[in-house]
Amino acid sequence: MDSAKGSSPVTTETSPDRASGEPSVRRELPAAPCSATAGDVYEHLVRYGPHARTDLARLLGLSGPTLTRLTREMLETGLLRELPPQPQSKGRPQQPLDVDEHHARFIGVKITAQSVYAAVVTVRGTALEELSAPLPDSAPSTVLTTTLELCSPLLAAHPRVAGVGVGIGAQVDDEGTVASSAMLGWSEPVTLRADLEDALGLPVSVSNDFHALLEGHAWFGIGRRHRSFAVITIGAGVGLGSVEDAEVHRGRTHLAGLTGTLPTITRDGRGVLLREVASTARVLEAARSRGALGEGEGLDALVRAAREGDADALAVAADVAHAVAVAGAGLVGVLDPDALILGGEAVDLLTVGDEFDSALRSHLARVQRDVAVRFLPADFDDWTRGAAVIALRRFISGHVPR
Numbered sequence: 403m404d405s406a407k408g409s410s411p412v413t414t415e416t417s418p419d420r421a422s423g424e425p426s427v428r429r430e431l432p433a434a435p436c437s438a439t440a441g442d443v444y445e446h447l448v449r450y451g452p453h454a455r456t457d458l459a460r461l462l463g464l465s466g467p468t469l470t471r472l473t474r475e476m477l478e479t480g481l482l483r484e485l486p487p488q489p490q491s492k493g494r495p496q497q498p499l500d501v502d503e504h505h506a507r508f509i510g511v512k513i514t515a516q517s518v519y520a521a522v523v524t525v526r527g528t529a530l531e532e533l534s535a536p537l538p539d540s541a542p543s544t545v546l547t548t549t550l551e552l553c554s555p556l557l558a559a560h561p562r563v564a565g566v567g568v569g570i571g572a573q574v575d576d577e578g579t580v581a582s583s584a585m586l587g588w589s590e591p592v593t594l595r596a597d598l599e600d601a602l603g604l605p606v607s608v609s610n611d612f613h614a615l616l617e618g619h620a621w622f623g624i625g626r627r628h629r630s631f632a633v634i635t636i637g638a639g640v641g642l643g644s645v646e647d648a649e650v651h652r653g654r655t656h657l658a659g660l661t662g663t664l665p666t667i668t669r670d671g672r673g674v675l676l677r678e679v680a681s682t683a684r685v686l687e688a689a690r691s692r693g694a695l696g697e698g699e700g701l702d703a704l705v706r707a708a709r710e711g712d713a714d715a716l717a718v719a720a721d722v723a724h725a726v727a728v729a730g731a732g733l734v735g736v737l738d739p740d741a742l743i744l745g746g747e748a749v750d751l752l753t754v755g756d757e758f759d760s761a762l763r764s765h766l767a768r769v770q771r772d773v774a775v776r777f778l779p780a781d782f783d784d785w786t787r788g789a790a791v792i793a794l795r796r797f798i799s800g801h802v803p804r
């Protein structure tokens with residue numbers, strides 16, 4: 403159960419009923435930063451932890467009086483809290499400021515072709531509660547209903563939710579409308595953001611799920627340890643992306659890394675697209691053709707068989723690992739990041755045997771062979787957190803990152 407403080411100021415969010423134009427849901431929201439400059443202060447504290455006022459003013463280029471006024475307002479509205487004074491080697495003790503983590507919560511939602519996952523997280527990305535539900539079908543109405551059914555108990559248990567972020571494998575426009583989704587079989591636009599806001603009475607932000615994943619790691623994950631990193635995820639689709647100085651590269655058309663058209667090379671020397679070897683459907687197809695899987699068995703069974711030494715399963719894992727390694731070496735060669743991150747529901751295939759590591763290192767320039775390599779869990783926790791970060795960023799700045 404959320405232990406949120408009940409005394410902080412709140413605002414009211416009203417969602418209009420589309421048919422009547424009358425409000426359908428009224429919900430009180432925690433107060434948000436009141437200006438862009440206040441948002442900068444709040445964001446800095448969220449991401450980098452407690453700071454004294456003098457340090458904040460210096461780091462953000464603000465005058466002392468401006469910083470004092472902004473922080474006083476944010477203390478009054480419950481966004482910030484004062485920590486005990488810290489002794490200094492010279493001068494008076496300084497009283498650091500920090501965000502009040504009880505002030506606001508955020509729900510992150512990850513939609514897949516089979517299930518919907520949801521989590522409540524704090525402003526620092528810590529998950530407090532997680533739920534999931536299968537999708538009986540992928541019709542827009544089913545996805546909407548299932549998402550609302552997950553959000554309802556989370557909102558009841560955590561009353562200070564300030565926004566909902568949704569990550570979905572699709573092209574999403576600036577209004578949160580899903581243009582189409584091959585994963586879900588949606589060929590017509592779906593007004594997902596508007597429909598959810600109408601039903602929930604909360605600000606809802608919708609983003610491509612891979613871009614949301616990158617945002618989550620830029621703020622609270624790998625990005626805390628590495629200034630720049632490249633990411634490859636393999637699952638229902640293949641995603642490729644990069645982050646530098648906490649900025650996600652989306653590209654001119656917001657499709658950077660989402661087209662699945664990165665070329666790679668198979669173990670027998672054929673040139674193919676990475677998605678033709680590493681997407682879940684192709685992996686399972688290859689496994690069944692080799693006899694490594696029975697009908698109805700999936701990725702878990704394939705990984706288990708490979709780890710138990712089944713020759714056919716090991717061959718499939720090696721094929722995937724080699725193709726991903728060659729593609730990863732290409733990304734590292736072009737971007738020269740501090741780290742290469744691998745994730746997605748099929749990522750465990752890369753950790754079976756040494757094919758991935760040996761192929762990656764052999765295709766890298768000698769000077770880049772010390773690049774850090776990190777594997778994300780195959781579950782969806784990072785994805786829901788990334789979706790929540792999209793909602794958090796809207797709470798801070800007033801708009802969805804693009």
